[in-house]
Amino acid sequence: MIWKYVMWINFAFGIYNLYMLFSGKTEYFLIVFAVNLLVTYIATKSFPRTIIAALGYPFALLPGSGKVSWEKREYVNVNVTEEPAESGEDILPMKDYILAGTSDEKKYAIIELVKNAISGTLDIGEVVDILKKFISDEHPDVALYASESIEKIESHLLKRMRSAKISPLEFAQLTYAYISAEFAHGKLKEHYRNLALKALEKAEKTEEYYVLYYKLSGDKKILEEGLQKTGSKKIAEELIYAELKDRNFKAASEIRKKYIQPANSS
Numbered sequence: 001m002i003w004k005y006v007m008w009i010n011f012a013f014g015i016y017n018l019y020m021l022f023s024g025k026t027e028y029f030l031i032v033f034a035v036n037l038l039v040t041y042i043a044t045k046s047f048p049r050t051i052i053a054a055l056g057y058p059f060a061l062l063p064g065s066g067k068v069s070w071e072k073r074e075y076v077n078v079n080v081t082e083e084p085a086e087s088g089e090d091i092l093p094m095k096d097y098i099l100a101g102t103s104d105e106k107k108y109a110i111i112e113l114v115k116n117a118i119s120g121t122l123d124i125g126e127v128v129d130i131l132k133k134f135i136s137d138e139h140p141d142v143a144l145y146a147s148e149s150i151e152k153i154e155s156h157l158l159k160r161m162r163s164a165k166i167s168p169l170e171f172a173q174l175t176y177a178y179i180s181a182e183f184a185h186g187k188l189k190e191h192y193r194n195l196a197l198k199a200l201e202k203a204e205k206t207e208e209y210y211v212l213y214y215k216l217s218g219d220k221k222i223l224e225e226g227l228q229k230t231g232s233k234k235i236a237e238e239l240i241y242a243e244l245k246d247r248n249f250k251a252a253s254e255i256r257k258k259y260i261q262p263a264n265s266s
Contacts, residue, residue: 007061010039014058036061051147055140103139110134110142114149118156125180128153154183169203172196172212179216207232214238220246227259236260 014036021029040061041050053060101109110131117127131153134146157178161171175196178184184192196216203209210226211234213219223239226232236259243252 006039007043010036010043011058011061014061018058033057049144049147052140052144055143060140103142106134106137106139106142107145110145110149114152117153123180124153124157124177125182128181128183153181154178157181157183167203168199168201169206169208169212172199172203172216173208175199176212176216205229207234210235211238214242227255231259233259 013032017029017032017036020032036058037050037054040053044050113122113127113130116122117124128150131146131150135143135150137143137146157174160166161174161178166174175192179189179192179196193216197213200209200213200216205226207226207230210222210230210232213222220239220242223235223242226235227239236255240252240255240260243249243255
């Protein structure tokens with residue numbers, strides 16, 4: 001509660017600071033401006049919130065301004081919960097709102113993207129990549145929505161990864177999502193990758209196992225092994241893509257003829 005009063009005082013100084021700016025006291029303005037942002041960061045512990053405070057100065061200094069309340073939030077008749085969405089087909093065109101659309105439409109798109117990422121309807125790495133584009137939006141409230149949405153997805157992943165109830169395969173899937181969303185870098189990224197590969201050693205060798213192991217290790221031989229043992233079309237498609245990346249066009253064509261075309265021609 002005390003921080004709420006501090007934020008109100010901070011806002012009052014921000015309003016007075018505008019008067020100083022218009023009075024030509026630029027040096028005073030810059031000092032108070034820096035102090036305002038420092039207080040905002042200390043009070044909110046949020047770097048994105050501090051950026052929004054700077055962009056929307058001084059009114060963005062108000063307590064709770066721009067804050068996204070995710071718990072049971074309703075926005076444009078959308079209930080933002082962690083319940084699975086019916087389908088992700090209507091969500092993909094929302095990438096168009098990065099370049100066009102009103103502020104409200106963009107926030108609607110962000111909420112839908114987060115809901116479907118958390119439910120597993122959409123790929124988390126792809127969603128985070130879209131949200132990062134929203135961060136540079138001209139509307140400060142849209143940028144804040146995007147920033148806090150990324151934080152929410154990261155928190156969701158870490159919470160699920162730490163759960164004792166998930167299977168080794170699910171842990172590896174969540175960890176891969178965490179890595180692909182670029183929440184970890186350098187040695188930390190390698191650490192998570194090794195944890196995921198170690199977890200897969202305890203997982204059943206299904207088609208999901210082989211595809212995920214390849215994505216984590218980059219070892220094409222694991223796909224070849226999986227294709228020989230299962231004949232999975234999903235593994236075949238992943239192996240074709242891997243061969244094409246290596247410019248092995250003949251190998252890709254042979255895999256397609258053997259495992260993909262028979263099913264298509266029937």
